[in-house]
Amino acid sequence: MISFANVSKTFKRHKVLDGITLSIETGERVALVGSNGAGKTTLIRCLLGEYLHEGEVTVGGLDPKANRKAVLARVGFVPQIPPPLKMPVGELVNFAAAVCDSDPERIIAMMRSLGLDWDMVRSRPFVKLSGGMKQKTLIAVALGRDADLLIMDEPAANLDPEARHIFFQQLHDRKDRAVMLITSHRLDEVASLVNRVVEMDQGKVALDDRVADDVEMTAKLDCTVRLTRPEPAFAKAMADWRFVSEDGGVSWNGALNGPDRLRFLGVLARYAGLVAGIEMK
Numbered sequence: 041m042i043s044f045a046n047v048s049k050t051f052k053r054h055k056v057l058d059g060i061t062l063s064i065e066t067g068e069r070v071a072l073v074g075s076n077g078a079g080k081t082t083l084i085r086c087l088l089g090e091y092l093h094e095g096e097v098t099v100g101g102l103d104p105k106a107n108r109k110a111v112l113a114r115v116g117f118v119p120q121i122p123p124p125l126k127m128p129v130g131e132l133v134n135f136a137a138a139v140c141d142s143d144p145e146r147i148i149a150m151m152r153s154l155g156l157d158w159d160m161v162r163s164r165p166f167v168k169l170s171g172g173m174k175q176k177t178l179i180a181v182a183l184g185r186d187a188d189l190l191i192m193d194e195p196a197a198n199l200d201p202e203a204r205h206i207f208f209q210q211l212h213d214r215k216d217r218a219v220m221l222i223t224s225h226r227l228d229e230v231a232s233l234v235n236r237v238v239e240m241d242q243g244k245v246a247l248d249d250r251v252a253d254d255v256e257m258t259a260k261l262d263c264t265v266r267l268t269r270p271e272p273a274f275a276k277a278m279a280d281w282r283f284v285s286e287d288g289g290v291s292w293n294g295a296l297n298g299p300d301r302l303r304f305l306g307v308l309a310r311y312a313g314l315v316a317g318i319e320m321k
């Protein structure tokens with residue numbers, strides 16, 4: 041469905057993409073990882089038809105530069121940095137729906153399911169929303185349509201656990217009929233959402249691996265963590281995950297989104313010396 045054939049991009053003599061060849065088919069969920077400056081965003085901009093480059097990019101057989109409208113109509117894109125749009129959210133939703141021939145009500149329903157208060161945000165300028173609210177709005181715009189190519193740049197970074205769950209559910213519902221390209225600096229953020237990992241380094245593909253596809257994106261796990269003693273910093277970290285303790289901070293219980301497992305274990309690793317036991321089921 042997507043193909044990059046020997047794609048290179050140079051900014052002022054700096055070669056940012058260096059002969060990228062990749063093809064990605066429907067049903068593939070690709071983590072595009074790599075350190076800062078590896079070229080991930082540039083590759084996506086080429087896919088969206090925004091840059092002149094060497095080599096060939098096609099989406100469903102079409103060159104995205106020559107067929108931007110047709111290509112963008114099938115793309116749901118969540119950018120890493122929200123655009124500084126001054127227009128009210130209501131106007132943004134109408135505009136986005138018109139561009140891709142969708143119904144604004146679908147986007148609004150998606151915003152509500154992610155936990156946004158539509159009546160409160162509709163008249164507010166997009167740029168004045170909090171980081172998490174902007175993220176939810178952009179995700180709703182990307183998912184509130186029939187996109188079969190979802191491109192997401194660090195999409196879940198600012199979401200609370202409830203919204204993450206809804207977001208993962210949405211991805212799960214579309215996993216067989218869409219291509220997903222999810223970029224991140226950190227593989228543990230996205231590993232459990234994908235079935236292929238492409239790592240970029242200095243404009244080249246450094247690794248391209250299929251990974252086990254036994255991920256339950258919608259699973260919820262009951263989790264208990266026991267500590268050797270209460271610790272205020274740990275209590276603060278657990279509050280972010282909506283975990284509670286009924287014994288003064290020694291045992292902590294909560295529900296984890298399946299795809300957040302690795303990220304959660306990453307948080308626990310910071311307190312490794314204090315952790316006496318972990319149970320997940």
Ligand SMILES: Nc1ncnc2c1ncn2[C@@H]1O[C@H](COP(=O)(O)OP(=O)(O)OP(=O)(O)O)[C@@H](O)[C@H]1O
Binds near residue numbers: 075078
């Ligand atoms: N418009 C531009 N003009 C000049 N240089 C650019 C431009 N866009 C990106 N670059 C350079 O290209 C390189 C790759 O940037 P890119 O944003 O694609 O990397 P990335 O892998 O997405 O990084 P990050 O994870 O930090 O977002 C960087 O060195 C960056 O400075």
